[in-house]
Amino acid sequence: MGQQTMQEIIKLFNMKKIVSFLFILFTVSPVFSQENEKFDWSRPMLGKKAPALDVKEWITEKPETTGKFIVLDFWATFCGPCVKFTPHMNEFAKKFKKHAVFIAIATQAKADVEKGIRNIQEIKKKTNEKYVPIKFYQATDPRYKLFSAYQGEGIPMVIIIDPSGIVRWQGNPHGEDGNPALTEKIIKEIIAKYKNK
Numbered sequence: 069m070g071q072q073t074m075q076e077i078i079k080l081f082n083m084k085k086i087v088s089f090l091f092i093l094f095t096v097s098p099v100f101s102q103e104n105e106k107f108d109w110s111r112p113m114l115g116k117k118a119p120a121l122d123v124k125e126w127i128t129e130k131p132e133t134t135g136k137f138i139v140l141d142f143w144a145t146f147c148g149p150c151v152k153f154t155p156h157m158n159e160f161a162k163k164f165k166k167h168a169v170f171i172a173i174a175t176q177a178k179a180d181v182e183k184g185i186r187n188i189q190e191i192k193k194k195t196n197e198k199y200v201p202i203k204f205y206q207a208t209d210p211r212y213k214l215f216s217a218y219q220g221e222g223i224p225m226v227i228i229i230d231p232s233g234i235v236r237w238q239g240n241p242h243g244e245d246g247n248p249a250l251t252e253k254i255i256k257e258i259i260a261k262y263k264n265k
Contacts, residue, residue: 118138118233118235121171125177125178126205128205139169140227142220145181160250160252170205175223226238228255236258
């Protein structure tokens with residue numbers, strides 16, 4: 069084997085090492101940067117710009133959200149935990165109406181929501197339980213377009229957006245994956261911290 073051929077092999081070997089190094093560098097470094105920024109896989113939109121409020125249809129009138137916190141409550145009539153949290157969301161909506169607009173986003177078409185509510189009312193009547201309707205703004209997202217924009221994994225899911233359009237809370241309002249449940253105290257703290265930003 070000639071000296072020139074040997075040098076070509078060495079060059080080719082070194083080139084492969086450089087390419088491998090660059091590949092590892094660019095695939096591993098994003099993982100480290102996410103860890104350094106404390107990226108939370110269960111709350112992927114936290115601290116990021118909220119997507120546009122693009123819903124399929126408004127069940128109630130469309131609210132004015134300018135200069136307000138927006139609290140999105142993704143739910144469905146077939147979701148027991150969603151329905152169970154409704155009384156708490158009603159209380160929050162009433163308590164914080166000066167600073168925040170609460171919007172229930174059903175992951176169903178309007179007709180399915182209406183049918184589902186009738187079913188819930190019938191079940192509650194049979195079990196002698198009180199039916200608690202949603203007492204704040206409502207819209208639909210039957211194709212999960214908005215839900216997917218928030219990279220949601222399941223419902224119920226609540227999103228709190230500050231007046232500058234940044235997501236300040238995301239998660240299951242009952243609490244899961246080591247994240248706390250949504251409480252009046254948490255909402256109050258978020259409003260106090262971000263109302264003038």
